[in-house]
Amino acid sequence: MVGGGVTGCSCARALAEGGLRVRLQDAREVAGGASGRNGGFALRGTAAAYDVAVASLGAERAAELWRWTEGGVDRLSEVAGDAFLRIGSLRLAADDEERHELRAEYDALRGDGFEAEWLDELPPPLDGRFPGGLLHPADGVLQPARFVRRLAVAAAEAGVEIVEHFRVESLEDVDADQVVVATDGYPSGLLGPLEGMIIPTRAQMIATEPLPELRFERPHYGRNGFDYWHQRSDGALLLGGFRDVTLTTEFTDVEETTEPIQCALDEFAAGLFGHPVTVTHRWAGIFGLVPDFLPAVGRVPGSDRVWVAGGYSGHGTVLGLLCGQLVADAIVGRDTPFLDLFDPARLVA
16 A cells, blocks of 8 residues: 555455455655645545536436545544534635635425525625635535544554555555555656646645634635635635646646745735735645546556555545545455446556
């Protein structure tokens, strides 16, 4: 197993529980990559809106996929414990066009029996700034690094050997019959024809000092996910996004913050509270982007030994947990729903 994030730990645990001998190796440490650097959103679905998924996959398949991810939020809750708070997520319309898009997704969700709420009236300071919102009640927020480390503990208890600070340079470095590459957007050099097909994409974030006004406890996100934020229980604001400020520079695997995007984050945070806020931390992480917004999960084309699970397009917390289990099930011969849908071969067809 290559990669000590949510996917790698999930897969390793499932393989060990299936009776296999498993070693997990990471170039840094468990949760050292995007799995521990993200905004802490635990969301159902994929990076595509539900109505868009219905149009591309068909109503029955899209509904199956959404129910599967809802079950993933339940499983995440079991592992994360008090690191997870199930308080819903709020997707906001930045303008009338996005409001129309959100309303279409709401109608599709409700039409297929999914829980969702439409908000015409938003509380201050969202009112007047956003013309509507879509509430996903079953979503939540978590402390991502704590969650992944708890998942790693469960994997170790199941018998997984975890080796940190060991970079796998080539497949010759791995003495194993089967190799799972679970590095999402971080290039591994191990994926043969798939190398570069999962596009490294940088996400930048800030955290502020605790603020006296607790306005955004649940996850908020707008502009089709380009902006996202929430507050911790102590009032500290965690805010990310704005990669579209200099979009071409953000298709990279370099974990560095940049002045244009950090300035945009600072300005947005000040606008949310009506006054400048003190930023205490700035950081970046890398996620894997796939153009059709579906993960790449399964055997690497042309290989009978190497598997991949990644390409979550920014929705990797729940999908990573599920897809790690999915690969493990495929390796041990269990039923594997959605493996045909996520087949990595589609990326090089």
